[in-house]
Amino acid sequence: MTELKLYQVGTFAAGNRLLDRTExxxxxxxxxxxxxxxxxxxxxxxxxxxxxxxxLDAAMHAxxxxxxxxxxxxxxxxxxxxxxxxAWRVPWLHSLFGNAAAVASGVAATLRAxxxxxxxxxxxxxxxxxxxxxxxxxxxxxxxxxxxxxICYDNQGYMNTGVQRSGATPAAANTSTTRPVGSRVGNxxxxxxxxxxxxxxxxxxxxxxxxxxDLHDLERKVTTAxxxxxSRYLHVLVPCPVGWGxxxxxxxxxxxxxxxxxxxxxxxxxxxxxTDVRRIRRQVPVEEYLRLQTRFAHLFGDPGHPDxxxxxxxxxxxxxxxxxxxxGEAR
Amino acid sequence: xxxxxxxxxAIAETVARCRPDVVAAYPISPQTHIVEGLSDLVAEGRVGxxxxxxxxxxxxxxSACIGASAAGGRTYTATSxxxxxxxxxxxxxxxxxxxxxxxxxxxxxxxxxxxxxNDHSDAMSQRDAGWLQLFASSNQEAVDLHVQAxxxxxxxxxxxxxxxxGFVLTHAMEAIDVPEQEQVDALLPPFRPLHxxxxxxPVTIGAMVGPEAFTEVKYLEARRQLRALDVVQEVxxxxxxxxxRASGGLTAPYRVExxxxxxxGLGSLLGTAADVVDELRDEGLAAGxxxxxxxxPWPTDEIRAALGGASRVVVLNRAISVGAGSVxxxxxxxxxxxxxxxxxxxxxxxxxxxxTRDLVRRLLxxxxxxxxxDHELTFADLDEGLAARQLSAELEAExxxxxxxx
Numbered sequence: 100m101t102e103l104k105l106y107q108v109g110t111f112a113a114g115n116r117l118l119d120r121t122e123x124x125x126x127x128x129x130x131x132x133x134x135x136x137x138x139x140x141x142x143x144x145x146x147x148x149x150x151x152x153x154x155l156d157a158a159m160h161a162x163x164x165x166x167x168x169x170x171x172x173x174x175x176x177x178x179x180x181x182x183x184x185x186a187w188r189v190p191w192l193h194s195l196f197g198n199a200a201a202v203a204s205g206v207a208a209t210l211r212a213x214x215x216x217x218x219x220x221x222x223x224x225x226x227x228x229x230x231x232x233x234x235x236x237x238x239x240x241x242x243x244x245x246x247x248x249x250i251c252y253d254n255q256g257y258m259n260t261g262v263q264r265s266g267a268t269p270a271a272a273n274t275s276t277t278r279p280v281g282s283r284v285g286n287x288x289x290x291x292x293x294x295x296x297x298x299x300x301x302x303x304x305x306x307x308x309x310x311x312x313d314l315h316d317l318e319r320k321v322t323t324a325x326x327x328x329x330s331r332y333l334h335v336l337v338p339c340p341v342g343w344g345x346x347x348x349x350x351x352x353x354x355x356x357x358x359x360x361x362x363x364x365x366x367x368x369x370x371x372x373x374t375d376v377r378r379i380r381r382q383v384p385v386e387e388y389l390r391l392q393t394r395f396a397h398l399f400g401d402p403g404h405p406d407x408x409x410x411x412x413x414x415x416x417x418x419x420x421x422x423x424x425x426x427g428e429a430r
Numbered sequence: 431x432x433x434x435x436x437x438x439x440a441i442a443e444t445v446a447r448c449r450p451d452v453v454a455a456y457p458i459s460p461q462t463h464i465v466e467g468l469s470d471l472v473a474e475g476r477v478g479x480x481x482x483x484x485x486x487x488x489x490x491x492x493s494a495c496i497g498a499s500a501a502g503g504r505t506y507t508a509t510s511x512x513x514x515x516x517x518x519x520x521x522x523x524x525x526x527x528x529x530x531x532x533x534x535x536x537x538x539x540x541x542x543x544x545x546x547x548n549d550h551s552d553a554m555s556q557r558d559a560g561w562l563q564l565f566a567s568s569n570q571e572a573v574d575l576h577v578q579a580x581x582x583x584x585x586x587x588x589x590x591x592x593x594x595x596g597f598v599l600t601h602a603m604e605a606i607d608v609p610e611q612e613q614v615d616a617l618l619p620p621f622r623p624l625h626x627x628x629x630x631x632p633v634t635i636g637a638m639v640g641p642e643a644f645t646e647v648k649y650l651e652a653r654r655q656l657r658a659l660d661v662v663q664e665v666x667x668x669x670x671x672x673x674x675r676a677s678g679g680l681t682a683p684y685r686v687e688x689x690x691x692x693x694x695g696l697g698s699l700l701g702t703a704a705d706v707v708d709e710l711r712d713e714g715l716a717a718g719x720x721x722x723x724x725x726x727p728w729p730t731d732e733i734r735a736a737l738g739g740a741s742r743v744v745v746l747n748r749a750i751s752v753g754a755g756s757v758x759x760x761x762x763x764x765x766x767x768x769x770x771x772x773x774x775x776x777x778x779x780x781x782x783x784x785x786t787r788d789l790v791r792r793l794l795x796x797x798x799x800x801x802x803x804d805h806e807l808t809f810a811d812l813d814e815g816l817a818a819r820q821l822s823a824e825l826e827a828e829x830x831x832x833x834x835x836x
Binding site for chain 2: 165166167169176181182184188191197198202203208210211212218235238242243
């Protein structure tokens with residue numbers, strides 16, 4: 100008989116109760132500090148708000164509350180701090196769009212200079228502030244191996260300014276700067292920009308990817324990162340109902356399909372080498388992931404663009420092969 | 431103790447004695463010798479626990495300073511020219527967040543064409559960034575102003591830029607007295623931040639402010655800058671009490687009391703101007719010179735008082751506000767509004783062209799004889815023949831293009 104494997108499938112799913120208490124993540128966990136507390140102005144179903152809460156609570160837990168944060172400009176900053184309100188219960192600094200990594204490095208430098216070594220530094224940014232305008236400062240932080248844990252909440256576009264494409268937007272996606280008009284079929288097929296792989300190329304101690312579909316995995320990775328020193332990088336896929344055109348109740352589901360289709364590889368790397376991958380339990384065609392999102396609706400109209408869907412499936416297949424994402428397959 | 435030393439090295443030693451927690455920088459001529467000096471001093475363990483960061487850009491350098499200062503550290507950087515432009519986005523951020531970063535600006539021209547030599551275009555480009563801007567007239571004053579800058583910055587929680595002429599001062603070897611450690615310690619108490627990132631007292635720094643409060647935030651910032659007019663002078667007085675040397679303050683008047691013609695300028699050209707003033711006085715012309723040490727905030731009252739008795743004022747700028755005139759000229763004109771004083775706006779010394787005694791003498795005597803324009807910008811050291819030939823060639827090409835495209 101096959102051994103029974105249990106997975107947490109969502110915060111409130113009934114099946115979660117079959118899991119051991121230590122194997123699941125719950126919103127009501129008593130140790131939570133609610134580092135970003137309720138009442139902020141995120142949209143309904145915001146993946147970034149969910150991820151930020153889980154990430155920061157786990158980081159606070161791991162550091163026993165000895166933590167300060169730096170935030171890039173973006174949705175997270177805007178929806179959490181409309182003066183005179185603030186949703187932050189942790190020390191929080193916002194400077195600019197492209198400089199979160201450098202600001203965090205500066206914070207870490209002062210803490211070191213003053214011997215306040217017990218205080219840890221966490222920096223947060225969206226994909227724009229990470230892979231585009233912030234990549235220079237981030238690469239510098241990696242190269243110097245500054246003692247900062249940097250989290251990218253990747254919703255694959257400039258959602259705060261009205262859903263323009265970013266360097267993290269997938270090919271064929273319909274954004275306000277890649278409308279499928281004329282002969283254009285959404286965002287161009289470039290070569291892509293995998294910041295986790297770029298981070299690994301710097302040889303920093305820890306790089307991981309995660310999604311909001313598996314909060315326990317996300318939490319574990321944050322805990323791992325906070326037990327280490329030097330530059331650490333976590334890239335979290337956070338679906339955006341507004342920008343992706345998904346139902347706000349589908350945020351976790353869409354994130355799960357991104358991983359289960361192989362379109363978004365979930366893995367962990369130490370010192371530049373992949374050390375673990377989150378295997379796909381039941382591979383789903385990319386189409387199943389795409390069809391839930393109106394940003395890809397033009398691919399499925401009449402006549403649609405089956406060739407483009409096929410190209411996207413090819414991307415997922417290559418990612419599955421590269422990271423060895425299928426159960427039972429060696430990497 | 432007076433010592434033969436390069437200006438940059440003396441600045442580095444002075445900054446080290448101010449006990450910074452973090453120095454973050456990116457190299458650019460002619461700032462490099464300052465941060466090279468600090469790198470050595472930190473590595474030698476002569477700056478306590480100071481962290482020296484050589485980062486990936488000037489934008490990164492100012493950003494690291496912002497983080498370091500917000501974490502409660504005394505913070506310093508140095509840059510020049512293109513470097514200060516590259517950090518331009520972060521400059522009003524530092525002032526807006528009330529972080530007392532101190533920065534040396536080794537003044538240099540802005541490209542294109544690329545030019546690494548001295549003028550004041552870089553400083554003028556950032557005059558509205560919410561930073562105090564102090565100009566050093568000599569290397570001794572440059573050194574002294576750095577100590578004063580930390581004092582002023584941390585008292586008002588406003589960042590301060592110390593402008594030092596690139597190469598002319600930064601690379602000049604001369605006798606300089608670097609204030610002793612005991613003197614600096616007597617002047618500069620430990621940094622007490624206005625607000626800081628602290629797990630024991632979590633605060634939100636850098637929230638988004640909308641139309642309902644933004645004006646008030648900016649008004650308060652403006653009032654603080656004006657308050658700095660008092661503090662800059664108080665700090666200069668206190669410096670004099672402890673070190674025994676007059677430097678800093680708002681303006682540096684030289685024989686202006688009974689002067690008929692006064693030259694106004696920034697930075698190291700004041701030394702040249704003072705020499706010429708002495709010569710002209712010997713020859714019977716009542717000349718004077720006024721250095722503006724504190725350019726931001728602008729000391730309107732002191733300028734009016736110093737220049738009010740003159741009949742003509744020559745404002746000599748090492749920067750140009752293309753299409754208008756000069757920034758310094760406009761400031762002086764505004765300050766003298768309603769007085770009979772005639773203000774001549776002059777540009778010279780761009781991109782490292784030396785401001786010579788002959789030039790200053792010619793400007794003052796021309797002004798005295800009424801031969802300088804009182805409304806148009808004068809280019810005092812221009813190769814007029816070359817410029818005229820190029821202008822006529824360009825005009826010809828433009829007309830030809832118009833003709834053929836009709």
